Amino acid sequence: MFFAQGWRNFGPPNCERNNPPPMAKNKFLTSRAENYSDWYNEIVKKAELAENSEVRGCMVIKPYGYAIWERMQRILDDMFKATGHQNAYFPLFIPKSFLSKEADHVEGFAKECAVVTHYRLKNDPNGKGVIVDPEAKLEEELIVRPTSETIIWSTYRNWIQSYRDLPLLINQWANVVRWELRTRMFLRTAEFLWQEGHTAHATEAEAVAEAEQMLNIYATFAEQTLAIPVLRGVKSERERFAGALNTYAIEALMQDGKALQAGTSHFLGQNFAKAFDVKFANKDNQEEYVWATSWGVSTRLMGALIMTHSDDNGLIVPPVLAPIQVVIIPIYRKEEEKVRVVEKCHEVSAILQGAGLRVKVDDDDTKKPGWKFSEWELKGVPLRLALGPRDLENHKIEVARRDTLTKEVMDLGVDFSKVIKGLLEEIQTTLYQKAQAFRETHTHRVDSWEEFQAAIDADIPGFILAHWDGTSETEEKIQEATKATIRVIPFEENPEPGTCVFSGKPSRQRVVFAKSY
RNA sequence: CGAGGCGUAGCGCAGGCCGGUUAGCGCACCUGCUUUGGGAGCAGGGGGCCGCAGGUUCGAAUCCUGCCGCCUCGACCA
Structure with missing residues (x-):
């Protein structure tokens, strides 16, 4: 797997300090290449999702x-x-008898139901704590839906x-x-x-x-x-x-x-x-x-x-979804600077909020800017603005894109909320296109069982478009052999007939196979 | 439900084989000073039924037995 790392500068230089130092890969997450499921679990925890x-x-x-x-x-x-x-x-709660009224339904769920059998506890006569009161048995058990x-x-x-x-x-x-x-x-x-x-x-x-x-x-x-x-x-x-x-x-x-x-x-x-x-x-x-x-x-x-x-630096939330679309980070040394910088940050925030954006000024004084950069990056906020004393003088602000890991300095004199809105739209589009491109490069049309196996055994298996004879038996055998299942039979206006990659029997159309979660 | 691994401070771990002062380290936390443009530095400080229960022993985080919980991989799964 290849994943781009580190911040780069984007856009043409428009300011005397247009080359903020690029950042090395953050060291807070296991990389996807290293261990994909560790990476996933760490994002969930470190982005404070759950x-x-x-x-x-x-x-x-x-x-x-x-x-x-x-x-x-x-x-x-x-x-x-x-x-x-x-x-x-x-x-x-669902009365147990309800569940069994539809035969297929109960069969599908029976093996994973939590069941309430009693409605009362009492003190354990043999010691401390409580026990289920055997006297309090429900006449009909309840299923937790x-x-x-x-x-x-x-x-x-x-x-x-x-x-x-x-x-x-x-x-x-x-x-x-x-x-x-x-x-x-x-x-x-x-x-x-x-x-x-x-x-x-x-x-x-x-x-x-x-x-x-x-x-x-x-x-x-x-x-x-x-x-x-x-x-x-x-x-x-x-x-x-x-x-x-x-x-x-x-x-x-x-x-x-x-x-x-x-x-x-x-x-x-x-x-x-x-x-x-x-x-x-x-x-x-x-x-x-x-x-x-x-x-x-x-x-x-x-x-x-x-x-x-998401990437190896953390979560990336698309702007339309993001609870925080823009985070503004004040940078200052002295108390006097802090007052002016933070005030300006709130001013910028108010203008952006007025334009309908969801904005947070992170003026928490107990954390340093660098810490905040990493933190909001882990949490996937689409745009980060940073404003310090130098920007205050020049009437500029630094804008960093989470999706491309690029940053540039923007003039605050113009209608910057329009620029920010435009950037958010661009990020939304870019994320979609990137995901779509990934899907395209990992979708394979195969016409033989050998090709099928090769595709499913790849490091990143992806979607496999293959002919299937329409029977559950074949689907089951394919799953036994490869762990892949039919994810979906696509809606096709002009289905292309062929022969099943596994059984060689006639197939009405290609279906989508993949390993799945 | 099977196989393996792990339970020691909020988190991550060392110590365990070979029992012996006050159980250590990093991060986090608290106080102070210096810092603040990519997770700051120094100094000081607080925090532990060493998963639970029993056993062996003068003495157990360490050895033995049982139990509980968590994680990974399988099985299972709309």
Whole structure:
């Protein structure tokens, strides 16, 4: 793996001190080349996104990490509202019997459910501490929701009588629990935060359109907000959501060449309507089962964010998403300098905020500028401004780009907020293009089993476009042989037929294989 | 759930084989002075049930037994 290091100067010289010293690679992180998963874990911790908690498999999301998640929530929520969805909240607990009403659904989740069996503790008669009171056993055990289809559809039964009640377009922001044996920060934790949309429709076509619409919203969000290029498509039967007729997904490629499912949208058919007896009277007063969708993205997107853009100096947050887009660092020696410099920093900040930017002046007196540079670099703030006594005199400010690690000196006399805004837009575009270029160079069309194996065994395996005979058996054999799975069957307007790389049987179109998270 | 590794200050570790004053080091923290344009320097200072429980011993961080927890790699997984 090759990764550029160190600050360079950018732009033409426009000031007498236009050659700030370049910086050596910071020494705070393991490099990606050295150990990719150490690098990932260290970013999570050192950028103060999250840390391991006292509870096995669960993490504490720290304020900076949560601020990023809140930005994701805000932007997605606006997109949901703009397409007619409303938020609601359903219980954390699901009666055990609900889960088993849809056969595929329960089979998919049974192995990772946390179960509440008692409702009371009491003092341990044999010593100190408390024990579960055996007298307080629940008549029916409660499952901590791994997803909410069952509780929601049992509720929808009461909400839907007529075609006039449809469509029902509900979303909830919630936590869910899936008892994972092996966890990784943000990518797979026992408890995680997400949103789950659950919609009910009068017709199949409408439900399918909803599932597709939401997939497109996720794709737009990933590409425009997170600057993560994604592939859209349908999941194979093996990868399909438990209880769905069809699962759509967006898949992103991480820097280590593994795929990450970044969002899913499911067409549930009438499976849950039948399981929970949700019917409506159509215009002809005939009873019909309701058609359903569900769709979700989770805090896993934080993992996608980290592994798409970040470098060996730390996190890189795209400007549209960044809770802090611009950090301003005052530089001074004496108290008298400090007053003037800090005042000017706040002045600059106010102008930028007036232009609609999210700005922080880091005037913490207990830390030195160099420390702050590294800190905000680790945290991935897109632009850093530094202002010292010399800049004050010259009416200049130093501007450093996190994505390219370049810096230059900008004149404060002009409409600099416009310049800053332009730079942020450029950073957003650059990040997307860089990720897209990476994906392109790590996407391989293969036509033989030998090529397939060679591609999947590469240091950075990437996406592999190959023909597949459409059977789960073949998919399973390919996975056994290579660890690669079908990430997505792309939407193709003109599918190109061929022969399966594994079985040699006829194939309708190429599908995307990859090793995945 | 399998295999390996690790639990000693907030974090990262040394010490352990070969038991013996007051358990050490780096970072972080506190105080003071000097510093401040890429994680500052010096001086002083605080902080430990050495994972838990039992055993051996005059004496255990160190040896023995059991337990618990964490990490890595597999298995599993929407």
